[in-house]
Amino acid sequence: MSNYTPGEWTFEGEGDEFWIVDENGRQLAAVPYRDTGDGLEPLETEDGANARLMAAAPALLAALQEAVAAFPQSFDGNEEELNGGDLLEWFSEWREKAKAAVAIAAGRPPHA
Secondary structure, three states: OOOOOOOOOOOEEEEEEEEEEOOOOOOOEEOOOOOOOOOHHHHHHHHHHHHHHHHHHHHHHHHHHHHHHHHHHHHHHOOOOOOOHHHHHHHHHHHHHHHHHHHHHHHHOOOO
């Protein structure tokens, strides 16, 4: 499997197309905008939502990778005792990262 372009992705749009761009401004993908005649602004449409979700992919993946990697000694069958305080502290920090990734996908500022 190939590696994906690292770093933060964003989306831009103009006219009849959205672009997913990396943190250096390099275009990674294009998402066509189809005017359905419903009077919505391009970013309010399903196409706009798809572009936002694609742009959030690296942040969503990072949050999931962090969750899967957390406390492997306790969750991967090794039966090492898990400290509830450590888990709560980790989860509180992880939840903020997950909330930011979901906000990006939903078209809201990541740290509002």
